[in-house]
Amino acid sequence: MQSAAAANNENESNTAATAVVRILALHGSEGNGQSFENRFSSWKTATQQREQRHPKLDLQITSIDAPVRKGKGFAWWSMPPGVRSFTADHYEFFDQSCDLVVQEYKSAAAAAAAAITPNEKHQEPSHYDLILGFSQGAILATSLLALGKIQPHPRIGYILIGGAWPNPFTKELETLNLAKQSLGVNGGNTDFTKERCRVLIVVGDRDQINPPEQSLRVQQALQDGGCDVTTIHFDGGHVVPSCSTNSGDDDSNDDTVRRVLDWIAAGL
Numbered sequence: 001m002q003s004a005a006a007a008n009n010e011n012e013s014n015t016a017a018t019a020v021v022r023i024l025a026l027h028g029s030e031g032n033g034q035s036f037e038n039r040f041s042s043w044k045t046a047t048q049q050r051e052q053r054h055p056k057l058d059l060q061i062t063s064i065d066a067p068v069r070k071g072k073g074f075a076w077w078s079m080p081p082g083v084r085s086f087t088a089d090h091y092e093f094f095d096q097s098c099d100l101v102v103q104e105y106k107s108a109a110a111a112a113a114a115a116i117t118p119n120e121k122h123q124e125p126s127h128y129d130l131i132l133g134f135s136q137g138a139i140l141a142t143s144l145l146a147l148g149k150i151q152p153h154p155r156i157g158y159i160l161i162g163g164a165w166p167n168p169f170t171k172e173l174e175t176l177n178l179a180k181q182s183l184g185v186n187g188g189n190t191d192f193t194k195e196r197c198r199v200l201i202v203v204g205d206r207d208q209i210n211p212p213e214q215s216l217r218v219q220q221a222l223q224d225g226g227c228d229v230t231t232i233h234f235d236g237g238h239v240v241p242s243c244s245t246n247s248g249d250d251d252s253n254d255d256t257v258r259r260v261l262d263w264i265a266a267g268l
Contacts, residue, residue, distance in 0.1 A: 018056040019268050021156065024105060024128045025063040026137030028162070030073040033063035036134070042243035046257050055265050062128075064104055066136075067096045076140045085139050086164040086214050094168070097140060102149050105131075130156040130264065134240050135210065138163030142218055145197075145227075146173040156267035157198030157228075159260065162207055162238050164214035173218070176225030200263050201231045202241065202256070209238035232259050 027036035040061055047057040066074035077091035085091070108127030131154050133141035138160040144150050145158065146169050166173060178197055199222050203215045215231070223229045234241055234256040241256040 018058050019265070020058045020060060021129050021264060021268075022108075022127055023059060023061045023130045023132055024101075024108070024154075025061050026076070026101065026131070026133040026140055027063055027066065027074075028135030028137055029075045030071040031066075031134075031137075032073045033065045035073075036063040036137075037061050039240050039242070043257055043261070046243045046254070047261055050261065054262070055268065057261060057264060062104075062108075064100065067100055068093050076136050084164070085136060086167050086210070088167050090168055091143075094143070098144060098147075098149055101140065101144065105150060128154050130154050130159065130267075132159040132161070133163065134161045135163065135238065139166050142166050142173070142222075143169050145199075145222070146176050146225075153197045156264055157196075157200065159200045159202065159263075160215070160218065161202040161240055162204060162210050162215075163201070163218060164210040165217050173221045173225070176221060178226035197227045198267055199227045199229045200260065201229065202260065203231060203233045204236040204238060204241075205233050206236060207238045230263055232256060232263075 025033075025036055025040070027033060040059060044059050047059060050056055066076045068075045068078055070078070076097040077085075077094045079085070079088045079091070105128060111127060131141055131150065133139070141158055141160060142163055143166040146166065201215050201219050203212045205212055212233075219229050219231050234253050236253055236256075241253040241260070243254050243257050
């Protein structure tokens with residue numbers, strides 16, 4: 001018969017620890033930070049229901065408002081009527097959005113560095129483990145990646161949901177080379193040959209806003225540029241997939257969320 005102590009030890013070994021994952025989430029056009037954060041409530045519930053062999057994830061999501069007023073929300077840039085992000089020659093207010101996101105990323109890392117104790121000085125001060133973007137937010141994240149604005153890359157990587165080709169930065173994305181990418185924000189060159197840059201692209205096969213082929217073009221360019229790219233397709237439209245805990249949602253897709261959470265956990 002197994003002793004109570006042995007049984008307790010076995011239970012502890014079979015129970016995965018909870019890993020904190022800090023996410024900077026970039027909403028889509030006409031969205032806002034608070035409502036976008038709320039979109040992930042079912043993800044948070046799902047991670048607590050994961051099987052014991054998988055680590056539970058404490059998803060700590062921060063989403064900031066884009067700087068441009070649009071409709072009832074905000075946008076990361078503006079364009080003439082009828083022009084799409086994947087056809088535009090220019091994103092008005094892009095520089096402001098770029099500065100806003102880079103500053104948030106840097107300030108969070110600085111706050112994390114300040115909190116490191118003398119016994120933890122060997123740790124890298126990176127507050128955000130993951131950058132996630134949806135729609136225009138995904139296009140913004142792709143643009144910043146192509147331009148080398150987010151450095152160092154978040155340790156888990158980037159998730160791009162319902163994104164599209166950032167047309168004004170076609171040259172930068174098509175010639176992306178992470179091994180030689182210049183670090184413009186600090187005025188120097190950095191060798192990224194030893195740095196991993198993971199990207200997860202989530203594609204709704206019925207997306208009529210940003211057609212799936214747009215995401216697939218981004219996938220190919222990022223792969224060619226040296227990123228470790230994974231793509232997940234799901235039977236849905238231009239939405240952030242959610243779990244059935246949000247009963248009645250048209251975007252409910254438990255399997256897609258499970259695969260996204262598995263990808264996040266694999267990057268820990």
